[in-house]
Amino acid sequence: MVSLADTPPVAKTPKRKVGTLNRALMVLLLTVVAIWLFVPFTMAVLWSLVDPETGWNYPDILPPSLTVLRWVEVWTTTALPQAIANSYMLAPTVAVVTLLLASPTAYCFARYDFPGKGLAQVATLLPLVVPGFVLAIFFSSLIFSLGIYSRFLSILMAHCVLFLPYAIRIMTVSFGQVRQDLIDAARDLGASPFAVFRAAYMPALLPGILASLIIVFIQSIEEFAIAFIVGAPNFTTIPSILYSYLGYNFIRPNAAVVSLILVVPNVLLMLGLERLLRSANPAQMGGKG
Amino acid sequence: MTALRSIDVSKVFEDGFTALADINLSIDHGEFVTLLGPSGCGKTTLLKIFAGFYAPTTGRIEQNGADVTSAPPEKRDTAMCFQSYALFPHLTVAENVEFGPKQNKVPKAERITRVDDLLRQVDLGKNRDKLPNKLSGGQQQRVALARALAMRPSVVLFDEPLSNLDAKLREQVRREIRGLQQQFGFTAIYVTHDQSEALAMSDRVVVMSGGKIEQIGAPEEVYQRPETAFVADFIGSANLLPFQRVDDYTVETALGRFTVADPPDSDARFLCWRPEAAEYGASEGDNVVASEISERAYQGSYTDLHISLPGAPDQRLHWPGGASSVGDHVTFRLPPDRIRFVRGELG
Amino acid sequence: MTWRRALLIIALLTPGLGVILVMIGSVFYVAVMQSFGYYNLVGEDTFSLEHWQKVLESKQFSRALRYSAYIAVVAAIGSVILAYPIAIWLRRPFRGSLVISALLKAPLFVPGLVASFLFLNVIAFHGIVNQFLMWTGLTDAPIRLQNDRGAWGVVFLQLWKNMPFALLLLTGAVQSISDEVLDAARDLGAGSFDRFRKVIAPLTVQAMQAALIIIFIGAAGDFAFQVTAGPTNVQSMAQYMVFLKDSFGRWNQAAVVGVSLMVLALFGSLILAILARFILKSGNKW
Numbered sequence: 007m008v009s010l011a012d013t014p015p016v017a018k019t020p021k022r023k024v025g026t027l028n029r030a031l032m033v034l035l036l037t038v039v040a041i042w043l044f045v046p047f048t049m050a051v052l053w054s055l056v057d058p059e060t061g062w063n064y065p066d067i068l069p070p071s072l073t074v075l076r077w078v079e080v081w082t083t084t085a086l087p088q089a090i091a092n093s094y095m096l097a098p099t100v101a102v103v104t105l106l107l108a109s110p111t112a113y114c115f116a117r118y119d120f121p122g123k124g125l126a127q128v129a130t131l132l133p134l135v136v137p138g139f140v141l142a143i144f145f146s147s148l149i150f151s152l153g154i155y156s157r158f159l160s161i162l163m164a165h166c167v168l169f170l171p172y173a174i175r176i177m178t179v180s181f182g183q184v185r186q187d188l189i190d191a192a193r194d195l196g197a198s199p200f201a202v203f204r205a206a207y208m209p210a211l212l213p214g215i216l217a218s219l220i221i222v223f224i225q226s227i228e229e230f231a232i233a234f235i236v237g238a239p240n241f242t243t244i245p246s247i248l249y250s251y252l253g254y255n256f257i258r259p260n261a262a263v264v265s266l267i268l269v270v271p272n273v274l275l276m277l278g279l280e281r282l283l284r285s286a287n288p289a290q291m292g293g294k295g
Numbered sequence: 296m297t298a299l300r301s302i303d304v305s306k307v308f309e310d311g312f313t314a315l316a317d318i319n320l321s322i323d324h325g326e327f328v329t330l331l332g333p334s335g336c337g338k339t340t341l342l343k344i345f346a347g348f349y350a351p352t353t354g355r356i357e358q359n360g361a362d363v364t365s366a367p368p369e370k371r372d373t374a375m376c377f378q379s380y381a382l383f384p385h386l387t388v389a390e391n392v393e394f395g396p397k398q399n400k401v402p403k404a405e406r407i408t409r410v411d412d413l414l415r416q417v418d419l420g421k422n423r424d425k426l427p428n429k430l431s432g433g434q435q436q437r438v439a440l441a442r443a444l445a446m447r448p449s450v451v452l453f454d455e456p457l458s459n460l461d462a463k464l465r466e467q468v469r470r471e472i473r474g475l476q477q478q479f480g481f482t483a484i485y486v487t488h489d490q491s492e493a494l495a496m497s498d499r500v501v502v503m504s505g506g507k508i509e510q511i512g513a514p515e516e517v518y519q520r521p522e523t524a525f526v527a528d529f530i531g532s533a534n535l536l537p538f539q540r541v542d543d544y545t546v547e548t549a550l551g552r553f554t555v556a557d558p559p560d561s562d563a564r565f566l567c568w569r570p571e572a573a574e575y576g577a578s579e580g581d582n583v584v585a586s587e588i589s590e591r592a593y594q595g596s597y598t599d600l601h602i603s604l605p606g607a608p609d610q611r612l613h614w615p616g617g618a619s620s621v622g623d624h625v626t627f628r629l630p631p632d633r634i635r636f637v638r639g640e641l642g
Numbered sequence: 643m644t645w646r647r648a649l650l651i652i653a654l655l656t657p658g659l660g661v662i663l664v665m666i667g668s669v670f671y672v673a674v675m676q677s678f679g680y681y682n683l684v685g686e687d688t689f690s691l692e693h694w695q696k697v698l699e700s701k702q703f704s705r706a707l708r709y710s711a712y713i714a715v716v717a718a719i720g721s722v723i724l725a726y727p728i729a730i731w732l733r734r735p736f737r738g739s740l741v742i743s744a745l746l747k748a749p750l751f752v753p754g755l756v757a758s759f760l761f762l763n764v765i766a767f768h769g770i771v772n773q774f775l776m777w778t779g780l781t782d783a784p785i786r787l788q789n790d791r792g793a794w795g796v797v798f799l800q801l802w803k804n805m806p807f808a809l810l811l812l813t814g815a816v817q818s819i820s821d822e823v824l825d826a827a828r829d830l831g832a833g834s835f836d837r838f839r840k841v842i843a844p845l846t847v848q849a850m851q852a853a854l855i856i857i858f859i860g861a862a863g864d865f866a867f868q869v870t871a872g873p874t875n876v877q878s879m880a881q882y883m884v885f886l887k888d889s890f891g892r893w894n895q896a897a898v899v900g901v902s903l904m905v906l907a908l909f910g911s912l913i914l915a916i917l918a919r920f921i922l923k924s925g926n927k928w
Contacts, residue, residue: 028736031731032738032742035742035746036742036745039742039745039746042802043745043748043749045764046760046761046763046764047760049760049763049764050759050760050763053763106657107657107658107661108657108658109658110653110654110655110656110657110658111654111655111657111658111659112658113654114651114654114655118651118654120648120651126655126659129659129662129663130658130659130662132662132663132666133662133665133666134856134859135859135907135908136666136669136670136904136907137859137860137862137863137880137903137904137907138863138865138880139863139865139880139883139884139903140669140673140863140880140883140900140903140904141666141669143883143884143887143896143900144669144670144672144673144676144897144900145665145669147672147673147676147681147893148668148669148672151672151681163665164665166661167661167662167665167666170658170661170662171662174658174659228753230753230754230755230866231865235884245753245755248755248756248759249755249866252755252758252759252762252870253869253870256762258763258766261759262759262763265755265756265759265760268753268755268756269751269752269753269756272751272753273751276751346829348825348828367828368825368828368829369828369829369830369831369832369833370831373829374829374830375825375826375829377822377825377826378822379820379822381820381822381823381825381826382823382826383823383826383827383841384823384845385844385845394827394830394840395830395831398830398831398832398836399831442826442830446830446831
């Protein structure tokens with residue numbers, strides 16, 4: 007046994023050093039994030055509030071006066087209301103149709119085994135592999151040569167195909183979580199097929215259905231290539247309007263307004279989805295998790 | 296020179312939980328030392344401090360006389376066998392075993408020899424090109440062992456390596472571990488909550504509870520001469536009775552008056568006797584108890600009998616026969632040299 | 643496998659997988675056919691290799707091809723190189739790690755066009771960057787940062803948009819490695835870099851490959867970033883393709899560029915993924 011007298015002073019734990027390294031990294035990262043997230047967004051918000059009378063020019067760091075007049079002006083004088091209407095009519099339709107198309111396939115992937123299944127699952131990822139503008143341009147060729155003139159219908163079809171991989175993947179996971187023993191128990195108790203569906207399938211499917219609808223909705227609202235190429239010139243969506251303000255016609259405040267209209271509802275929807283999913287089912291769904 | 300030493304080691308975690316306090320331990324070269332105790336007693340924490348994964352809050356660790364307290368695991372001359380085996384899933388058995396020597400720049404020819412020898416010794420030569428997920432639990436454990444030994448470490452640390460194996464396999468692998476340790480002669484520190492493992496394998500047992508060391512000693516000593524109530528109760532079964540001193544060699548308990556061979560120390564709290572110490576045959580004389588069976592459980596080689604006492608826990612004794620019933624009378628004698636005194640509280 | 647079951651499976655797969663195969667197949671078919679002179683929207687259908695010849699010989703095309711390939715490689719590799727250390731740092735939760743993780747993934751919610759706009763704002767004549775440079779005295783007049791010749795703007799935007807995606811994929815993979823396996827590597831003498839090279843990298847190869855492939859394909863086909871923030875003296879493949887389509891009578895050439903872009907996207911990404919796997923997986927053979 008060693009006596010207390012000849013023990014050296016208490017060893018400093020290296021753990022403290024790791025703590026400060028972590029903290030330094032966090033501070034560094036938070037500064038970087040501030041620069042690459044908050045600053046641009048604040049500037050966008052500020053730009054959307056610039057007074058049309060006074061403008062915002064160098065060398066002012068902040069716009070001299072702020073007003074919501076810009077929003078009013080954009081709303082009343084541009085094609086924005088129409089674009090918003092188009093986008094918000096298109097997106098829910100796309101979401102629902104995609105979900106309906108995806109479900110049988112997802113059910114099949116989740117509950118059946120067959121030769122070539124692996125290949126089939128990889129094949130559902132095809133739309134993700136084709137570059138967006140290639141798809142847009144040649145899809146519009148195809149549509150034209152088939153004599154389909156409705157822009158809405160064309161974009162609807164293209165969006166559905168483009169987002170099917172997401173819906174299929176999400177619903178495959180959902181169907182896979184339906185418990186066979188619950189199905190058996192419900193049948194055993196004499197439930198009708200509808201009742202079996204409600205009792206055994208719905209609880210597992212509900213989070214997936216919600217996730218699929220919301221994620222496809224958001225993707226459709228944000229999609230640019232197809233809306234731009236196939237929709238031109240009659241059918242505008244929010245992204246294609248934004249593009250017009252970024253091109254030769256760079257009207258900064260208008261672009262700011264449209265950007266915020268594009269992003270804010272989507273972020274709110276995603277947060278809402280996350281909250282809903284956490285309460286229904288802690289598993290992570292595909293996509294923007 | 297001792298192989299491994301902890302001096303006044305304590306460990307307090309960030310959330311304020313004190314995992315270890317006053318740990319002073321000295322381990323000799325080639326010793327097989329077991330850290331034994333229930334979950335949460337700090338044995339794994341101490342093992343990880345020896346390995347270098349945790350730094351002690353106070354105190355220091357010495358290995359072969361050198362202070363290694365601030366050395367990280369990759370720089371210490373220790374190798375660890377993990378509870379979950381922790382084999383590299385993307386490497387074959389042979390590549391797993393080769394990992395350490397390769398990392399330490401052992402020349403290729405020597406590496407190959409070491410790997411081949413070790414795989415042969417743990418009887419896994421045929422499986423050398425398999426991936427870990429194709430092996431059974433016992434086989435994975437042997438790979439983990441071979442991997443640790445390939446480093447030719449002076450100290451091997453075992454973190455409950457047998458707890459994921461079934462009973463039959465456990466005994467076999469236990470013998471293999473002890474056999475390899477004696478053959479190679481490395482120092483082993485072995486963590487377990489299973490007292491039969493500890494008694495069977497160790498040169499010395501360190502019994503721990505609540506972050507402190509209760510007792511250190513050879514298995515026989517820890518079993519036959521426990522110093523605290525915890526040790527007495529944790530290893531094997533023990534009957535513990537409060538007592539009153541009558542004189543140096545006599546005490547009074549709820550079970551009766553007993554003559555003892557060793558007088559109780561001033562801090563002794565309980566009288567302690569083991570169920571198998573009861574002798575049968577005498578019906579008169581000192582230390583004879585007559586009582587009634589309140590419960591019985593047949594155990595094959597003996598029957599576990601309970602005697603209830605007013606105001607004291609049930610006393611248990613082992614009756615070598617089979618035929619007995621609740622309510623029967625039983626008479627037994629406690630030899631004075633099988634009566635001990637222990638300090639401390641229970642649980 | 644009975645006939646009934648096979649029919650059932652095919653029926654189930656039709657609305658989903660079937661639709662995908664038909665649509666994508668048709669689009670691909672149209673693109674290829676148009677590149678060979680068929681499916682003309684005006685004029686006759688005649689098989690001809692002249693469109694391919696014209697395009698492959700054009701300097702604009704070869705510049706666009708090299709440019710898009712460059713952007714795609716830089717975006718893919720850069721995103722993965724940035725994301726790996728962050729994913730490893732965030733492997734075990736510590737105070738504030740969830741917040742950091744959420745903040746880093748925020749760009750996933752920002753569509754490409756909006757990102758372009760935000761970027762243009764920040765680097766404008768009177769944007770924050772110029773203001774900062776003048777305030778520190780590095781320059782005394784605002785400099786034109788937009789549409790720079792070196793395509794740094796496009797590269798920055800690609801990294802801004804794609805690093806969070808790589809982070810998403812790599813975080814999942816890195817977290818699935820058990821603590822004890824990494825502890826074992828340390829115990830056997832491996833320092834941080836060796837642990838990455840010999841344990842983390844080989845075990846996360848698949849996620850890394852998925853990230854490389856998806857980012858490469860997206861960046862190779864970029865239009866929006868290039869048009870808003872890219873150099874004006876060179877076009878990306880997608881931009882060139884749209885330009886050809888809009889020029890009268892050059893649909894066929896646009897088709898050639900389109901097919902080439904698909905080839906670049908697919909084969910480029912596969913080659914990159916295979917190379918990366920080769921480099922990472924052989925980490926422990928050295």
